[in-house]
Amino acid sequence: MSDSAERIARRLKLPHLRLTLALANTGQISAAARALNMSQPAASRMLAEIERLLGAPVCVRGPKGVELSETGLALAERARRILTELSEAGRDVVEISAGKAGTVYLGAVTAPAIDLVVPALQRLKSAHPTIEAHVEVGTSDTLVPRLLEGHLDFVIGRVPAHLDVSAFDIRPVQPEVVSLLVRADHPMAHESRLPLAALVDYEWVMQPAGTPLRRAMEYSFTSHGLAMPRTSLISTSFLVLLSMIWRSDAIAPVAEEAATLLAGERGMTRAIAALDLDERIEIMPYAMITRADRHLSPTAGLFYAEICALIERGRGFAPHAARRG
DNA sequence: GTCAGGTTCCGCTCCGCTTA
DNA sequence: TAAGCGGAGCGGAACCTGAC
Incomplete structure (x- = not known):
């Protein structure tokens, strides 16, 4: 470590890190001061002290607040980690001492x-x-x-x-395995060994584009030379997904574990069923x-x-x- | 001119170090 | 051990700056 880096490390204090992080979070010296329970002048002085210590501006002052400089952003990122570690250390001590x-x-x-x-x-x-x-x-x-x-x-x-x-x-x-959920009286619910091609005309409830489950389904359809079916709803909410398939003929791909929990032999509901596919679709x-x-x-x-x-x-x-x- | 936000100055308190 | 001293940290008030 260079002399100047050593000097900074020795003189930088926790309040400096807390202030830098508060500035990053609020974008205002006065708001950062309030967050730290100190007066605005004190925060302003502390900021000047940090900049003196670092030999570089921590933020750029503007009429509506401050914006962290490259140095300030780097310090704030370190501060976030150090303060999180300290908080974790506190948690460890409490847990260990309480046995x-x-x-x-x-x-x-x-x-x-x-x-x-x-x-x-x-x-x-x-x-x-x-x-x-x-x-x-x-x-x-x-x-x-x-x-x-x-x-x-x-x-x-x-x-x-x-x-x-x-x-x-x-x-x-x-790997995770995909199951396809439908309502129990869905036209395909009692069919066995269904090919994907039999399902393309139904509406689907999908996860957002780019998610592993969505990509696994996209891969399965395209590898069979099938066009992606119509997606009527895109949601990460399991409740929204269930509501949609319960009220329509929509099909929803979910993790096999979720399907078993809901629609398995000892599942939570008889209103939902898992389709019997003729292939195994895996997610990475x-x-x-x-x-x-x-x-x-x-x-x-x-x-x-x-x-x-x-x-x-x-x-x-x-x-x-x-x-x- | 008004308002919001930052800086500077001054004085107070607290704490640690030194000395008698 | 107690008193004195100096530095650090803080708050209040006044002032500055830029936007509207």
């Missing part, structure tokens, strides 16, 4: 949320009754950025193509994803290990699994 499991924040795409997260929580609850899981279910495009921002401990999903995979520890699980494998530069909290580690154990026992990791160190 009990605390809270885990995780994200999952639909299938593993049903098939892995819920059973893992049930198993952990017997040994750790105080454990609490905050589960965000969504698409990988929304979940993985939240992992990077420090809002989630880990994600069960896929790393979006635009993100650098070296930022993550990735442990692939086996999802994975256990953690941030490469961050250790899991004790509780998150416990949850992660329980899910891995479930996978090992019941399903198995994909052959090319990359084990965490």
Whole structure:
């Protein structure tokens, strides 16, 4: 490390980082000051001190507020990570000193949320009754950025193509299989070994373009030389999807686990059925994803290990699994 | 001219260090 | 251990700047 970098590292304080981050979030010195419970002049002085220390402007002053400079943006990004780490450290200390499991924040795409997260929580609850899981279910495009921002401990999903995979520890699980849901009295509900070609004239409920499930369906149709069927509704909401197929002849592709939960032999409803396709449609494998530069909290580690154990026992990791160190 | 937002100046309080 | 000193941090008031 150079002398000037060493000098900056030695003199930069946590309030400096908090202010830089607050400036990034609010775009105003006065608003940042309010957010940090300090006066605006004090924040202004602290900002000048940071700029003196760095030897570069942190932000560009304007009549309606401030805009972070390149230096400011870089510092704010570091500040976000450092303050998140500190918050995580606090959580670790509380959990360890209390001698009990605390809270885990995780994200999952639909299938593993049903098939892995819920059973893992049930198993952990017997040994750790105080454990609490905050589960965000969504698409990988929304979940993985939240992992990077420090809002989630880990994600069960896929790393979006635009993100650098070296930022993550990735442990692939086996591929997801697609099921097609319809209402129970749908004209095709009782047909067996249906070819895709028999379904192209119906309306479909799809996930947004670019999502793995949508791409798997697009690939299946085009590989059979079929045109994509008419999409009447695009939604990531499972409830909206169910409402649509329940009220119409629409067909909705979902993860097999979700279909089993709803329409399986011991499923939750008799109003929904899964079509019997004559082929197996697979989505690219999802994975256990953690941030490469961050250790899991004790509780998150416990949850992660329980899910891995479930996978090992019941399903198995994909052959090319990359084990965490 | 008015308003919103930032800077500067001044004084107060708190805290750590030094010294008797 | 207590008193004195100096620096850091903060708030209030006044002032500056640019947009409308």
